[in-house]
Amino acid sequence: MSTQAAETSVRNDVVVEAPIERAFSVFTDDIDSWWPREYNLLEVDIAERTFEPREGGQIYDRGVDGSECHWARVLAYEPPNRIVFSWDISPRWEIEADPAKTSEVEVRFVAESPQRTRVEVEHRNLDRHGEGWEGIHASVSTEGGWAYTLQSFAARIQT
Amino acid sequence: MHARPVSANLPFVQTYEADGWSALGDQTRRAIFTRLADRPSAVGDLARELPVSRPAVSQHLKVLKDAGLVLDRRRGTRRIYQLNPKGIAALRADLDRFWGKALVAYKAAVEQSTKEDS
Numbered sequence: 001m002s003t004q005a006a007e008t009s010v011r012n013d014v015v016v017e018a019p020i021e022r023a024f025s026v027f028t029d030d031i032d033s034w035w036p037r038e039y040n041l042l043e044v045d046i047a048e049r050t051f052e053p054r055e056g057g058q059i060y061d062r063g064v065d066g067s068e069c070h071w072a073r074v075l076a077y078e079p080p081n082r083i084v085f086s087w088d089i090s091p092r093w094e095i096e097a098d099p100a101k102t103s104e105v106e107v108r109f110v111a112e113s114p115q116r117t118r119v120e121v122e123h124r125n126l127d128r129h130g131e132g133w134e135g136i137h138a139s140v141s142t143e144g145g146w147a148y149t150l151q152s153f154a155a156r157i158q159t
Numbered sequence: 160m161h162a163r164p165v166s167a168n169l170p171f172v173q174t175y176e177a178d179g180w181s182a183l184g185d186q187t188r189r190a191i192f193t194r195l196a197d198r199p200s201a202v203g204d205l206a207r208e209l210p211v212s213r214p215a216v217s218q219h220l221k222v223l224k225d226a227g228l229v230l231d232r233r234r235g236t237r238r239i240y241q242l243n244p245k246g247i248a249a250l251r252a253d254l255d256r257f258w259g260k261a262l263v264a265y266k267a268a269v270e271q272s273t274k275e276d277s
Binding site: 022 | 251254255257258259260261262263264265266267268269270
């Protein structure tokens with residue numbers, strides 16, 4: 001039986017040639033400069049994307065017509081080492097209003113040298129998005145899932 | 160045993176995208192999916208355990224199969240359904256793809272701003 005099926009998290013990491021403070025501030029303050037624009041839940045183009053830099057803050061998009069889409073709650077804000085935010089987006093890329101059905105993302109920043117930082121992303125509790133996954137855990141071994149995911153990421157980032 | 164309601168008004172959407180998340184948006188399909196996670200089953204087994212008709216179970220299985228979430232195979236005269244491990248992986252692959260793409264863009268942004276400052 002395949003063992004790759006049961007994981008309820010996605011992990012990814014990337015090494016950037018920058019000090020940890022810079023890596024942290026680009027991820028948060030400058031989120032608008034890199035977060036893929038095509039992932040837009042508004043009906044209009046995004047004018048601005050904002051990361052409120054505090055626990056209890058939000059990450060939200062404001063459209064060119066002034067409409068807003070709040071798609072994440074900042075659960076932990078610990079510069080320059082760690083952030084955690086909720087992922088209030090359903091598997092169909094729509095806003096999920098029920099917090100019980102949201103997953104969460106933890107981002108850890110690790111200084112490998114004064115000029116190099118490893119950024120680790122763990123998007124976890126994906127099973128909360130749908131009840132259908134509950135049975136999987138019971139029946140399928142989870143070993144091997146992480147290794148598979150990390151390998152595929154390593155391959156992607158090297159290319 | 161014959162008192163089980165027949166789903167005359169099955170909320171069946173013909174034009175589902177072949178998308179695992181969407182396919183699991185339906186309560187009955189989630190129930191079928193959860194049972195298949197426990198053990199591979201035939202249509203008749205599922206119809207006995209769930210308050211839906213056999214034809215309805217077949218329809219739901221077709222949606223799950225089209226979405227890549229379940230597989231079927233013939234065993235003697237019976238067709239046995241089971242979860243498709245690759246299909247489950249596909250649910251995660253969407254976010255996997257997203258983060259891969261996002262972090263490539265993030266790296267470029269970080270290193271660009273580093274250069275600008277130096």
